[in-house]
Amino acid sequence: MSVRPWRDISRRKSRQIMVGKVPVGGDAPIAVQTMTNTLTSDAAATIAQILRCEEVGADIVRVSCPDVESTAALRTIVRGVNVPIVADIHFHYKRGLEAADAGAACLRINPGNIGSQARVKEIVNAAKANGCSIRIGVNAGSLEKHLLEKYGEPCPEALVESALEHMKMLQDEDFHEFKISVKASDVFLAVAAYNGLAEVCDYPLHLGITEAGGLQGGTVKSSIGLGMLLWAGVGDTIRVSLSADPVEEVKVGYHILKSLGIRARGVRVVSCPSCARQGFDVVKTVETLETRLAHITTPLSLSVLGCVVNGPGEARETDIGLTGGGNGRHMVFLSGITDHVIESEKMVDHIVMLVEKKAAELDAAKAAAEAAAIAAE
Template identity: 75%
Template sequence: MSIRPWRDIIRRPSRQIMVGNVPVGGNAPITVQTMTNTPTEDVKATVEQIRRCEEAGADIIRVSCPTEEATAGFKQIVRASTVPIVADIHFHYKRALEAADAGAACLRINPGNIGSSERVAEVVRAAKANGCAIRIGVNAGSLEKDLLEKYGEPCPEALVESALDHIKLLQDHDFHEYKVAVKASDVFLAVAAYQQLAEAVDCPLHLGITEAGGLISGTVKSAIGLGSLLWFGIGDTIRVSLSAEPEQEVRVGYDILKALGLRTRGVRIVSCPSCARQGFDVIRTVEKLEDALSHIRTPMSLSVLGCVVNGPGEARETDIGITGGGNGKHMVYLSGVTDHHVQDDDMIAHIVSLVEAKAAEIDAGRAVSMDVTHGKHS
């Protein structure tokens, strides 16, 4: 058995499509998505929620359009958003037509659920006319009756067959700007279905473990399922489905990608679980730092270790580090080198100021590099 280099992730080759101005598939970064949970008819509340998701780093946001009133407000929502908006459509093909005309970057729809071939053709024409992509969303909880009768229960083969049937409906109308999801709440079922689908198609794949659960349990399930697939190169865009606020889904999505080295956004905190050796309250310190540093988008690393057992070793590998010492006096590391001490009372504010300064330094360096690349400096 051949073993790959231990840190290599070789992504599955796929076609690239555009969701608004965001590329999905090919060699584009893996995008992070979420979905609003406000009534779409309430434009103000929906836009406010979208703002929070944008701040958290969402690349693409999905909005449900179940009624004519919802699609009436959809146009204002699209105009107010700085990221592409996907219209979530299930059975009413007219909602898809309305959403496409209202500026949807993508339609989440299963072509086989909206009726006749003529209706599918209408949706495809609207998508082409408005530059919309389409996401086919197969779900183990809503498989077609004929497939359930054929296979007896939801299984990887049933999910993949459903996806291929929906793909054919689009291809029959010469539409190829689509991505596909085969989601299930069962981690094993979802992973196996995506593995089979990845071998059968060349389109981008949207990953998700659906109905994953609450913030903690759903994060664990999603990390196992999505992490397994991403580790083996499968997946071009992800949504972490949690019974939590949508911005939390975005943060968890980035944490999964950061853990695999696939995206680097914001501060990556390395911290110990704490023990009796700790020189300060690690748990509360990390909680406060995560909140205080949530606005930082610059990729960088911070180690927060309660004592000097593993602290110095971890601090040498991060941009900024702190290790607990005695008498409320702790060592601060900059670029892996011991630099100065800080007292308990000043620690949080001091670390935040160091991170902000480091982020500004990194951003300035990148700006100069970009200027040089574009010939603005000799």
């Protein structure tokens, strides 16, 4: 039993599917996704954007395929990147067939928009033939007319019913390699819909608060909605939808997961907002450190506190800690223990060095443990 039960998250049990080489659901790590905003027909620009997203940790990237030019470019895009590509198909089922043949790892569709069951069958056959999974994408902004007439407005029950109807269309073709999303721009609507869907199926769920807004507002809105669901154990993949660079979506996604202790990547910085007690410029120091340490992918923690009020306490909980002192001399903590002092002018370079050293040690220890496990088999 955990000594901190209030921190435990009991994750919903879901079946596992594969999106290319990435497992989704089951006991797999929660995947972080994003979507390109380049013209998919411009393969070079789309590849460049995907590669930048890969650098910050994107597990899966979705691209829109609204026309033949886009699916024609998809083959080049898939070959030019490392992450699995999800092809977003809405109304034209033939784009789904073309995308599957072009190497898409997953097809994002709304089966009800594809047309007849015969067309859904064609999509399923193409997915089976090419090893594609499917994401059923239900959205409050595009609910079916009969559901709007039945419920009067978008509501959690309508989103769940839509998802169940679409699920049946795939199940009737004996296809089960799919995940589902029930997105809404209203946080309460989305959370209620996902919770309702989680109770009636075991398929993996892709979380998102759609049309969340710009970088700041969208980050807050997504953090609230996704945080509520993830804390309840719901969700197998996430996408933070922002009117911003897709790279920022990935960064925010990891920050949400790190904040909940679900998945770590890179340096988790604990820092104070600063006040008149600060022994150094905390805001500028944190900004500089985050930039200087962006290349670190090894999970570790760093506390940067301006004074001794909370500094030592926070430092005890992090791998490396910095607490502001007087006369331009500040205390450095290693593994929660007071270790040495550092002068202001050397502080940033010194902390960067310590973090890089710690990351190298952790990487070496992990590699040694993996080698020992392989040798023991």
